[in-house]
Amino acid sequence: MGFFSRKSSNKKQSPKLICKPNDIDSFKCILLATHRNLDLDISWSEASALDSNLSNSLNLKETDSLPIIEDQDITMSRADALLGYLNIKGSAPAVHPKKARVLAQQNYWIQLLDDKLKPLLSDFEGNKDAIKTILTAVDKQLSVDSFMVGEFTLADIHWLAAYRAIEERISDSLTSLTHLSAWLIQMQDRIPHHAEKLQAHAT
């Protein structure tokens, strides 16, 4: 199987989403699919059979390729690819701001998460202060509007995924981040029952 492969199949079934436990990218995919009412067959794995093929072809680290989607004749990996796919599939409207400035701000906050916050999480204790600084900036941003960039966008989905992946480790800090706490309550209404879906692997 190649790194972005197709195989023939006539059966119509729900797309399979293979996720990694407590992985921000996997959580992003589940949250977006849940918000867009996409029916996915979610399973959890530390690594998949596809990984070894990917590793051979592109020397990727084994777990780099999760999450993965298998949808009928198509198999794809890498979060950006999956999120692009999930944001178009189905009949619900895509999460895509119409205004260029909102779109740009949405992407700024997504990049802050991916490029600045995520690398710090591998040594959570050692980077506690830097993580707090970023979360404080998010809290400040949320003091201006109810959502990350004024309206509900992918930035909310990305940051909700990050929060859910680290919530046990930041519970002490959360009391001082009042706007972030209020936003979380709002997100529970916006994407109902998402926490249960994200924790399903633990049961």
Added chain:
Amino acid sequence: MTDLFEKMASQAGMADTSKYGLSGDLKKTQYILELLGTPIDANTLKCLLTAGEQGMEMNSYNTDKMAAEEFQAEFQKISPFGITPCLKEADFMVCGTKAILAFIDARGLGYSLSPLNAALVAMQNYWSDIAIKQFAPVAEYLINKEVNGTTGNDAEQLSRLDLYLSALDNQLRNNKYIVCDKYTWADLHWTAYIHLIVVAGHVDLINKHQNVAAWWQKIKTKKSQCGQDLVAYELLPNLDDIKTGRLQSVEIQDY
């Protein structure tokens, strides 16, 4: 208050006269964009390519031209987490490649660079991600070696380069562009990195891969997406530009 953009514009001799409306001539693009970046940075090159593809006028300022201490103090104010490059449009400012590319694409005159089909979007994002996360470090290594004399494990880097170019070559077997027969973001990302590799003196490594070489020839002469008389690739800096810190601005002549 004077911000970093105004200081850079003034330093580049582009303040006032280059601002929209001062000459009295209305142009299709309502505001001239302003970009802070560096010519050796692939992300800055992607912004130039996008502005060219979408026919957006943009004044570009090389941040290396400002004394490091002064720049850091000013830069901290506009990008507290150090995300680069940065873009300004009138009273709006944003930093980060993802943000800038999406902004110019949405503002521009041409069709969006992103396909509408879900599978094509996924494939576009997949190949963009490979370029950004896997291929970029190799391109950065080679251009930094050429321009700044940095050293490292050449054999390992060249082996990685060959691995990714072979994968890209395979992908381009049946397509005009990387994802399909239309130019997408995947092409734009790979263009920036491959350009830096070519500028660093390794065109032979590109030409070794037949399909990549053919794609590269198309990219170098492709007219911009927006229909203006412009080849976006020609906006990219050559080795001399990179060494002397020259960053081209995007000017649209044929309104």
